[in-house]
Amino acid sequence: xxxxxxxxxxxxxxxxxxxxxxxxxxxxxxxxxxxxxxxxxxxxxxxxxxxxxxxxxxxxxxxxxxxxxxxxxxxxxxxxxxxxxxxxxxxxxxxxxxxxxxxxxxxxxxxxxxxxxxxxxxxxxxxxxxxxxxxxxxxxxxxxxxxxxxxxxxxxxxxxxxxxxxxxxxxxxxxxxxxxxxxxxxxxxxxxxxxxxxxxxxxxxxxxxxxxxxxxxxxxxxxxxxxxxxxxxxxxxxxxxxxxxxxxxxxxxxxxxxxxxxxxxxxxxxxxxxxxxxxxxxxxxxxxxxxxxxxxxxxx
Numbered sequence: 001x002x003x004x005x006x007x008x009x010x011x012x013x014x015x016x017x018x019x020x021x022x023x024x025x026x027x028x029x030x031x032x033x034x035x036x037x038x039x040x041x042x043x044x045x046x047x048x049x050x051x052x053x054x055x056x057x058x059x060x061x062x063x064x065x066x067x068x069x070x071x072x073x074x075x076x077x078x079x080x081x082x083x084x085x086x087x088x089x090x091x092x093x094x095x096x097x098x099x100x101x102x103x104x105x106x107x108x109x110x111x112x113x114x115x116x117x118x119x120x121x122x123x124x125x126x127x128x129x130x131x132x133x134x135x136x137x138x139x140x141x142x143x144x145x146x147x148x149x150x151x152x153x154x155x156x157x158x159x160x161x162x163x164x165x166x167x168x169x170x171x172x173x174x175x176x177x178x179x180x181x182x183x184x185x186x187x188x189x190x191x192x193x194x195x196x197x198x199x200x201x202x203x204x205x206x207x208x209x210x211x212x213x214x215x216x217x218x219x220x221x222x223x224x225x226x227x228x229x230x231x232x233x234x235x236x237x238x239x240x241x242x243x244x245x246x247x248x249x250x251x252x253x254x255x256x257x258x259x260x261x262x263x264x265x266x267x268x269x270x271x272x273x274x275x276x277x278x279x280x281x282x283x284x285x286x287x288x289x290x291x292x293x294x295x296x297x298x299x300x
Contacts, residue, residue, distance in 0.1 A: 004078075005035065005057040011047055014038040020176075021070045023063065024126065029268040030070030033079050036062070039123040042185060046157050052078055058087070060297065061183060063100075067221055071298045072268045082129060085185060090115075092134070095189045099129030103136070111203060116194030117146045122203040123210040125210060125222075129184040133176045135169045144169025148190040155181040161214055172226050172293055192270035206208040215232035215253040218261035224275055225258055234258035237278055240285055247274040272296065 008015055015037050021030030039045035052059050062068075085098035088106060090113055095167040098107055106128065107121040120141040126133060132150055135143050147169070149161045168175040176182055210216070225233040237243070237257035245252045249266030252274065253259040260274055275292060282290050 001034065001057065001076075004051055004057060007051050008037065008048070011044060013044055013048065014040070021065075021075060023096075025065035025068055025070060026219055026221050027069055027266075027268070027271060028069070028262055029072070029266055029271060031074045031268075033074050033075045034077070036079045036081055038081050038084055042153070042159060045080070045082070045153065045183070045185075046050075048080065049153070049157060061129070063123060063127040063133075064102075066126045067130065067134060067293070068295050068297055069268060069271055071272070071296075073298055075298050082127075082183075084187075085129075087186075091098065093193060093251075095191060096186055097128045097189065098186045099127060099132070099184045101128045103128065103131055107203065110191060111196060111199045114194055114196040114199065115191040116199050117191040118189070119199060119202045119206060123207050128187050132167070132184050132187050133174060135172055135174045137172075138210075141171070141263050142171075143187075144174075146189045146191060148188045150187045151185045153183040153185055159185065205222070213256055215255040215259050215261050218253070218263065220259050220261045221294050223258045223293055224260050225279070226293050228288055228290070231288075232258075236286060236288060236290070238281055240281060242278055242281065245274070245278075247277065250274045252278060272299070 012082050015026050015035055017035050019033050019036060022028045023031050037048055039048050057078055059080055062079045062081050083100040087098045088109060089096045093115060095110060103121045103124045103126055108117045120138045124136050125203050126136060131143050132147065137143060147164050147167060149163055150167055151159065151161050153159055165283040166175065176184065219220040234257045242252050243257050244254050248270030250270035251261050251263050253261050260271055279290050279292065282288050
């Protein structure tokens with residue numbers, strides 16, 4: 001790792017060392033990260049990946065940390081943040097956005113241009129790259145409906161474009177879930193012309209519904225479980241009387257049972273145990289296998 005860091009300094013790439021992951025995740029938990037690297041061009045991202053491979057290190061792309069649960073242990077692999085890949089270009093009804101661009105910002109820019117199709121993204125706190133990876137969505141829409149193509153860095157460090165079909169978007173998943181060594185660099189979205197007032201009204205309505213129904217005043221990572229077909233995970237959990245259940249500083253939200261919140265002093269271990277307990281309880285009582293939507297990192 002020491003040689004790797006020395007080489008990064010030569011490349012003049014921004015890095016952070018020994019930082020608390022609680023500052024980089026929406027659950028506000030996790031141990032220390034040994035190093036976070038911030039490439040700002042495709043070419044120096046490629047140089048970083050080459051150095052990682054040369055030094056036999058492992059890496060993970062970290063977006064806004066809104067769908068991750070890091071353990072309380074120190075994370076000793078390399079974290080790469082693409083926040084500086086945040087350019088947004090609008091041409092007619094087409095938007096090209098870097099993987100580090102903010103989803104709410106993107107939705108706001110689309111609204112200002114009277115473009116409809118991104119209203120669902122107004123309350124999604126992640127980045128474009130994370131939204132593509134997860135096929136993020138809400139209100140019966142998701143990225144799969146609007147992504148035209150995605151520019152990616154392949155495992156052999158070529159830059160190619162994948163079509164919407166090649167991205168294999170399905171409910172809360174995509175091609176990138178099973179091919180994590182493909183890195184999203186930017187996405188091209190195809191929207192439609194609409195009326196700005198109607199778009200704004202819809203966005204405000206959905207943001208209000210989100211605030212009214214979700215515990216946004218506490219750290220969380222959004223919905224914990226995917227919804228089974230024609231069912232609501234929140235309703236299933238609520239019907240078992242699990243709202244308000246606590247382990248340490250983690251709690252099944254009283255406001256929405258498919259949210260686990262950090263009441264202020266939770267450890268990652270508390271949240272992890274509570275997620276698994278709820279999952280096991282639902283299986284035991286209802287024989288339903290709830291699929292965890294969030295990603296556990298560094299729990300080996």
